[in-house]
Amino acid sequence: MVMNSNEIRNMFLSFFKRKNHVFIKESSLISKSSDLLFTNSGMNQFKDLFLLENNKLNFTRVVNSQKCIRVGGKHDDLNNIGYTLRHNTLFEMLGNFSFGDYFKEESINFSWELLTNKNWFNLDKNKIFITVYYSDEESENIWKKIGISKNKIIKIKDINKNNKYISNNFWQMSNIGPCGPCTEIFYDLGDNFKGKFTNKSNIGDRYIEIWNLVFIQFNKDINGNLIKLNMNSVDTGMGLERVSSIIQNVNSNYKIDIFINLVEIVKNKLNLLYNKKNIKYIKIIADHVRTSIFILYNKIIPSNEKHGYVLRKIIRRACCCINMLGINYPILYTIINNFIEYMKLFYYDFFLSNYEIGNIEKIILNEEEKFINLINYGLLILKKNIDNNIIIKNNKKLLDGNFVFKLYDTYGLPIDIIINFCKKYNINIDKLIFNELMSIQKINNF
Numbered sequence: 001m002v003m004n005s006n007e008i009r010n011m012f013l014s015f016f017k018r019k020n021h022v023f024i025k026e027s028s029l030i031s032k033s034s035d036l037l038f039t040n041s042g043m044n045q046f047k048d049l050f051l052l053e054n055n056k057l058n059f060t061r062v063v064n065s066q067k068c069i070r071v072g073g074k075h076d077d078l079n080n081i082g083y084t085l086r087h088n089t090l091f092e093m094l095g096n097f098s099f100g101d102y103f104k105e106e107s108i109n110f111s112w113e114l115l116t117n118k119n120w121f122n123l124d125k126n127k128i129f130i131t132v133y134y135s136d137e138e139s140e141n142i143w144k145k146i147g148i149s150k151n152k153i154i155k156i157k158d159i160n161k162n163n164k165y166i167s168n169n170f171w172q173m174s175n176i177g178p179c180g181p182c183t184e185i186f187y188d189l190g191d192n193f194k195g196k197f198t199n200k201s202n203i204g205d206r207y208i209e210i211w212n213l214v215f216i217q218f219n220k221d222i223n224g225n226l227i228k229l230n231m232n233s234v235d236t237g238m239g240l241e242r243v244s245s246i247i248q249n250v251n252s253n254y255k256i257d258i259f260i261n262l263v264e265i266v267k268n269k270l271n272l273l274y275n276k277k278n279i280k281y282i283k284i285i286a287d288h289v290r291t292s293i294f295i296l297y298n299k300i301i302p303s304n305e306k307h308g309y310v311l312r313k314i315i316r317r318a319c320c321c322i323n324m325l326g327i328n329y330p331i332l333y334t335i336i337n338n339f340i341e342y343m344k345l346f347y348y349d350f351f352l353s354n355y356e357i358g359n360i361e362k363i364i365l366n367e368e369e370k371f372i373n374l375i376n377y378g379l380l381i382l383k384k385n386i387d388n389n390i391i392i393k394n395n396k397k398l399l400d401g402n403f404v405f406k407l408y409d410t411y412g413l414p415i416d417i418i419i420n421f422c423k424k425y426n427i428n429i430d431k432l433i434f435n436e437l438m439s440i441q442k443i444n445n446f
């Protein structure tokens, strides 16, 4: 019998409880740190414990399961959603932690045992690949001792030679706080999937990162200095949805039990075929509506700042997909009830909190109406001014990038909708200028 995601979560927790870890309930999705809007990893609630000394702690081994949102801030996956099989705006992170207790050797051995022992996850050992921080020979040697061959271990350098400790294998929650080198565990989905295992960015879906083991040794201060901590600690995070996709043998987060019915609800309510053209939009809608429900249950409402802004951004991205599917009326609010009923199967405790589903539907409907008005107005401006903003480059008609940026930035018209509109008139958009203006804006907002 294949395990469902609730059983997989329970197995993770039981494994570490047997290794003398104390279970600590997850923290709220709304972050308490001033430098973070939403909880982005399991270690957030423990970040101060890493800075203490272990004789001041009531426990030194902890296990938990934490809902995380990675939209905005240092870790932002929003634009990956719909384009990969492995990203979600909200996911559950399974983690074990050591505060000055065990370190690299035990941590790596725990992960190997849980993943590959036939009494636990029983994954195929041959499909496991590893990355380590380039100077972390200790971790590399532990993996070799376990039996991972040299060609399956990649050393990841700093992104830039002049900036030590800025690397995909050096983890930090935000710009300050506890941090350290990490070793990441990947699973090879096989040659039906595109992707290479290299020391460059991991592009493609073939090698999927399932677990990150961080060896916390430093505290980064506001000036970017790394201060060595008194004790060595461990912070690990495994994506429940990703490991479920492997254990359930479906190889996509959107096909695991947590998501499969949400995808069906979207498809059926919107009366869509699950074909190549629609699939991306269906995935984005399923992901974004699910995340919006979790945020709304935390009593956040859409607005133009902070958490409310992120929520609005997520809802609008879903609305944009609806528009791209050719639907010009509010419809997302009609799927909320079915979503919540299904989500309760995996997050029973979370949905015990008393919140009127009708309220959530009203808020979503309101956002959809606002979005439709915004689109209509933006398109009006576009139609009125299109002729004056055409430039010819290499005999091709292009819409001036400055104007495109204005439509996006001032009138809130999503870029996909602008491209879609222009396509009908055989006009491309001047992406070079547009992207340049976007990068300038990003730098200014940083």
Ligand code: SER
Binding pocket: 040, 041, 042, 043, 095, 171, 212, 213, 214, 235, 236, 237, 238
């Ligand atoms: N904090 C690390 C991460 O989020 C490991 O839990 O990847």
